[in-house]
Amino acid sequence: MAELVEIDTRQQFIPVSRNKIKQVLLNDFSASKKSNEGYSNLFKMFEVIWHHDMHDNLESLKSGYESMNPDSNDNLDYDNEKISSFLQNLDETMIDGNWLPITDKEIDEALEGEDVLAISLDVRFDEFKNMKLYRLGDSYKQTEIKSLYGLKKEMKNVRIFGNVLTVLEFNDKDWFMADRKRKKYYLGEEGEGLHIRLFKDVPHLDMEVIFPNTSPSMRTLEKIKIGAPLIGGIVSLSMKYGPMLFGSESGDTSLSLIGGLLTALGTYVLKTYTSYQKTREKFRSAVAKDMYFKGIANNESVLTYLIDMAEEQEVKEAICAYVFIKESDVAMNEEELDDKIEEWLLNSFGHDIDFEVDDALAKLEKMKLLSVGEDGKLSVVSIEEALVTLDDYWDNLYDFVE
Numbered sequence: 001m002a003e004l005v006e007i008d009t010r011q012q013f014i015p016v017s018r019n020k021i022k023q024v025l026l027n028d029f030s031a032s033k034k035s036n037e038g039y040s041n042l043f044k045m046f047e048v049i050w051h052h053d054m055h056d057n058l059e060s061l062k063s064g065y066e067s068m069n070p071d072s073n074d075n076l077d078y079d080n081e082k083i084s085s086f087l088q089n090l091d092e093t094m095i096d097g098n099w100l101p102i103t104d105k106e107i108d109e110a111l112e113g114e115d116v117l118a119i120s121l122d123v124r125f126d127e128f129k130n131m132k133l134y135r136l137g138d139s140y141k142q143t144e145i146k147s148l149y150g151l152k153k154e155m156k157n158v159r160i161f162g163n164v165l166t167v168l169e170f171n172d173k174d175w176f177m178a179d180r181k182r183k184k185y186y187l188g189e190e191g192e193g194l195h196i197r198l199f200k201d202v203p204h205l206d207m208e209v210i211f212p213n214t215s216p217s218m219r220t221l222e223k224i225k226i227g228a229p230l231i232g233g234i235v236s237l238s239m240k241y242g243p244m245l246f247g248s249e250s251g252d253t254s255l256s257l258i259g260g261l262l263t264a265l266g267t268y269v270l271k272t273y274t275s276y277q278k279t280r281e282k283f284r285s286a287v288a289k290d291m292y293f294k295g296i297a298n299n300e301s302v303l304t305y306l307i308d309m310a311e312e313q314e315v316k317e318a319i320c321a322y323v324f325i326k327e328s329d330v331a332m333n334e335e336e337l338d339d340k341i342e343e344w345l346l347n348s349f350g351h352d353i354d355f356e357v358d359d360a361l362a363k364l365e366k367m368k369l370l371s372v373g374e375d376g377k378l379s380v381v382s383i384e385e386a387l388v389t390l391d392d393y394w395d396n397l398y399d400f401v402e
Contacts, residue, residue, distance in 0.1 A: 010354040013098040013136050014345065015162065018047075018312045024348050025319065029327045038383040039323070045390040046315050049367075052397065054311040057093060061303045064089055070193035071299045083130060083169065083194060090167065094134050097310035098356065099165065102133035102207075110207035121208040122215045127176075127185065130169035130194070136309075137162020159204035165302070166210055168195045185213065198296040198305060210294075314363065320344075321360035322369065322380055331377035334361065367393065 014021070022043050030036040064086040068078040111123070125131070140157040176186035199210050208214055297305050320341050325332065332340065338357035345353045361378070364370035369386050371379045381389065 010352050011098070011100075011138055012354050012356045013162075014313060014316050014353055014355075015137055015351060016316075016345075016349050018316050020349075021316050022319065025323050028344075028348075029323055035383070038387070042322070042383055042386055042390070043315075043319055045387065045394070046318055049390060049394060050311050050314050050318075054307050054314070057096075057310075058303060058307040061086075061089060061093065061307070062300060065194070065196075065300060065303065068194040069300055070190070070195055072193075076193050078194075086194070087130070087132065087167070091132075093306055093310060094165070097136065097306060097313055099134040099136045099163075102135050102161075102164070106204065107133070107207065110205055121211075123208050123211045124185065124213045124215070127170055127182075127213050128168055129171045129175075130167070132165075132167040134165040134167075135161040135163065136165075161202045161204060161207075162200065163296075164199045164202045164207070164210060165306070166195075166197045166199075168197075168212070169193075170195075170213075187213075196299050196302045198298075198302045199294045200296055201294060317356055317360035318363040318367075320355070321357065321364055322386075325370075325378050325380045326383070331373070331379060333376040333378065334358065337361075337378060 022040075026036055026039055030039055064082070066072065067082060068076060068086065070076075139160050139162065141160050142155055142157060170187065170191040173186065176182045195212070197210065202210060296302075321337065324337060324340055324344070328340070334357055338355055341355045341357065342353055345351055345355065361370060364380060368389055369380050371381075373379070380386070
């Protein structure tokens with residue numbers, strides 16, 4: 001069994017809703033009704049501006065994905081160049097939302113480790129022409145794990161991915177038809193296009209269940225449960241009929257004796273086959289149930305979800321940076337601001353976050369709200385001036401009149 005390696009769980013993703021961030025900021029830093037109203041209006045301007053900007057990203061993603069969307073009513077029409085361009089655009093969106101790629105090492109650990117679910121699956125990775133996996137959110141949860149072929153139970157810290165995104169493109173029909181063993185796995189039209197799936201709360205060790213092309217692999221204990229009745233039956237029949245079959249001359253063996261033996265043996269074989277089918281069905285049911293509750297969105301709807309999550313992250317970073325610079329008694333540099341916000345997130349919400357301070361400051365600078373002194377100290381314009389600046393930015397987003 002692959003040992004679960006403890007990792008640095010500090011992440012740039014802030015797993016707290018934008019609404020809660022705003023409420024706590026107002027409670028901690030708003031000293032009067034006027035400042036409360038000013039900050040509320042400022043937060044609203046941040047939200048509408050970034051919503052507008054991110055909408056453009058969404059439309060770009062949807063446009064690029066249209067020709068390869070498996071749910072499209074039109075005929076799919078894409079090539080390697082279109083796939084590559086879309087995947088690059090998607091990767092930039094994932095970075096904005098603080099997603100991280102799932103590494104080959106993490107996949108190997110999932111395949112080799114003891115599963116949390118009472119099922120093992122083999123993934124046919126060679127069927128994929130393109131495969132990208134991303135994760136967002138990383139935590140550990142005390143979970144009961146079975147080991148020693150299912151005979152031993154113990155509590156372990158299991159790594160949980162808060163969200164997992166899979167982007168999969170299957171090989172074409174010719175690839176499957178070129179090999180007799182592959183033919184039975186060809187999905188037909190259902191396998192065409194670029195398949196995007198979003199899941200939540202996926203145990204690292206059970207990552208196999210999120211793939212569509214898996215084969216159940218029974219644990220040793222399950223194999224013993226299935227095979228034991230057949231082996232026991234053969235032994236019992238041998239002890240009962242063996243002396244009669246082999247202790248007498250061949251001519252003395254009656255047809256009724258042979259018929260009884262074959263009937264009994266057939267019964268044990270049938271029971272074993274039925275047990276095998278029931279076990280496979282139990283495995284399928286376990287995966288289907290797990291996926292029902294873990295699945296969030298498919299294909300184009302995933303893109304809208306991703307943009308919304310990225311937009312929320314951008315706004316949370318920007319408002320935290322602005323408020324902390326504005327309300328600080330002493331001027332801070334970038335590193336000091338980073339430490340202050342990370343300490344606040346830990347004390348207020350219990351999350352040890354690696355705050356993306358450089359990205360937050362870049363947003364404020366883009367909106368012309370930030371100034372950096374020669375000594376590296378940071379300052380922002382007043383709330384009133386910020387509202388005027390953002391309002392002017394909003395009014396001039398589209399200026400088609402010369």
